Structure formats: structure tokens, C-alpha cells
Amino acid sequence: MSQREIAKQENRQKIKDAAANIIRREGIEKLTMRYLADIAGVSLRTPYNLFGSKTEVLFALLEDAGVLLTQGLISQSEDLAVGRLFSSLNAMEAHVRKDDEFYQTVYWGVMASDQVEIRRTGYERLIELSQGFVAEAIANKEINSDINSDEFGKHIGILLMSILGMWGSGYFGSKECAAHIRRSWCASFLTVATRKSKQHLMNEMSH
Template identity: 30%
Template sequence: MSEQTLRKTVAAAPAGRREAGKEERRRRIIHAAKEMIRETGSTGLSMRALAERAGVSLATPYNLFGSRGAVVLAVLEDVRDFRARFAEARTGDPVDHILAVVDLGVDYYLSDPAFYTTLWREVFAISGEVRSAIYNPRRDEFWLGLVEDIAAAGLLRDGIDPRQLLRQLDHQFRSVMLDWVAGDLCAISLGPTIKLGYALILCGAASERARAALEQRVAECQARLLEAEKRKARAD
């Protein structure tokens, strides 16, 4: 190893440790923020309490994130697990694909309901950083791609605009999520209710050759929702 290379290696070591330490503090703050959101039912975090929970100085959250809102957005950006599970949900049929992604999203929300009901209450607050973080152009393009795959497979009637179709699917999704957040819909009915709505909307937009298959999906989704409602009734 040359002397110049050795100097670079020696200089890089402290910098590497500093970056690792910074990343560790960042992870601790995000973890603490998620715990506090879950416990308090609010995204209105106290930065002092957050720093204490994460075991860092009061200045550290500001230095690493800049603001309380940025901390909340950083929590929402932690989607690597969702992306990994989405990769496993890929299927050949574009309708099965979009319904599988619905299942994936619902599973994600139900894995931590106290946390996600809090975030969705913020979405329904009309304005704010949480709403814009969940409903953003990147998210819209992702879901539009799923709808365009259905159109490209010839499963939609001529004249059906994929963007308008996505908007109707979004309206249905949000109305169901509102019922869940309000406590009017139980957890076991959440996924089946969303999927039945999607199947009904897609069936209404289906081409002649795709209608029979989509009608079958409507029947399957309806049967699953009825079963979920029976299970809920037995549990009560």
C-alpha cells in the first residue's frame, strides 16, 4: 500500500464512523417517533420528548431532520419492507396483481393498527404533511401503472381513461379507510371490502372479453366479505 493510499484510508476511517453514528441516531429517532405516534395517537410530536425517547440531545433531531414534520415524513419513507413484499406479490394477471397489492397494503396497515389509524386520521384532516406524503406523485404513478397494465392487456372497454378509473378506485379506497379509522369497519372486513369495491368498479369498466372473468372475481370477493362478516359476528 502506497503512503498516499494509507493516508486516505486513515482519513476515511473516522469519517466512516461518524456517518455510521449519524445513521444509528437517525434510526433511533425514527423508531422513537413511530412509538410515540402509536402511543399518543397524534403526529404532533414533542421534539424534547422525542430526543429523550431516542437517547439523543435535543439538538440532534433538528440537526438530522430539520423539523418535527420532517421526522414524521422520514417515518413514512421507511417503505423498504413494503417494496420487498410487493416484489413477491407480482402475478401474471394484471387484475390479480392490483388486488394482490391491495392485500399487501392492508396487511401493512393491520400489522400496526394504532400507528396507521393515526396516520390516516391525519390524511382525513384535509391538509398537512402526512396527507401529502401518502398521496404524492410517486404513489399516483405507481398505482396508475397497475391500472395501465390492465388497460394494456385489453381488459378495459374503449374510452375508459386509466387516470379517471384510478380516481374512482381511490375514492372507494379512501371511503373504506375512513370507516376503518372511525371504527365502523372491523379489521377482518377491511381487505375484503376494498377488494370487492375494486372488483365491482373494474367489472363496470371491463371489455366484453374480460367481463366474465371480472364477474367471477366480484363473486369471489363478495363471498370473502360475507365470510369475514360471519366470522366477526361469531367473535362478537
């Protein structure tokens, strides 16, 4: 990595740190580009050079937090694919809950922006992840083999994204959010579950 690239990364980091600090300490209303540049010790132009827009600064915070990169959180210790899906939901919840208001604020900042592309990126990632789980569950004979894997996976992913969206809007906290996701996932899976996974789902349902 060249000197230039190093300096860039440092500036990126300074800006992200400043943004996070402002949001935490003074609230997102105070996060203006001028103030951000000021606190980060760079010029107003620099965040635009390095991120593109205010929304993309916020998106970078989310990415760093790994909220969108849930792969890393997935538990390996479950034998059922369905079980792993729920574990990853639990891990996500536990992770976000430590700093609920912050994540919620940042998530909303990204999702409520008019930059459609960024939103769509988030959607696609999580839906592909869901579809992967469903495909695995079918291969595993945890759910009926006659259902359309991609379609059902998409539905599961959309439930996740939808309810996350409502969490972002501040209507409820991460605990209640996870409960609604869990409940709707259980219900959906139960409509296609085989004997192998039914018991697990019933347990999961009773939370």
C-alpha cells in the same frame, strides 16, 4: 459514507426507534418533541435537524414500514393485472393488520398534519401506482379499451386513498378498511370489465 453521515443515520435511527417505542408503549399523546429527544438521547434541536418537523418523523416511520411503498408487496403469481391489484391490497392488509393500531396512529399523525406537501406525496404515489395497474389491465384487455386509462386509474387511486384516510381517522380497523376498498374497487372495475376479468371480479366481490 463519511463518519458524519454514519453518525447522522445512527441518530435518525435512534429517534425513529424512540418515537415508535413511545407511541407503542405510551400512546401518541405522549410523543412530544422534548420527550422524544429525551428518550432518544439527543437534544431537542436534533430531530428538527434530521427530519424537519414532528410530522416528518412520523412520515419516516411510515416509510420504513413500507406502507407507502407497496410495490414490494405486489404478488407476481397472478396472471390478471386486476388480480395483482387485489393481491397487493390483501398483502397490504395482512401487513398492516399485524400492528393495526400503531400504523393507524402514525398514518393519522401524518395525514392530519397541516403539512400539505407530505400528504400530497402520499397521494401521488398511490395514484400513480393505480394508474399503472389500470394501464396494464387495458393492455391486457381485462377492461374496455375505450375508457380513459389515467382518469379511471385516478378514480381507483382516490378510492384507495379516501378510504385509507378514514381508516387513519380511526373509524374502522384495517380489516373493514380493506373490505370497503375491495368492494368499491370491484364495483368500479365491473362497470368497465371485459369478459376476461368479469368472473374474477365477481369472485373477489363475494369476498
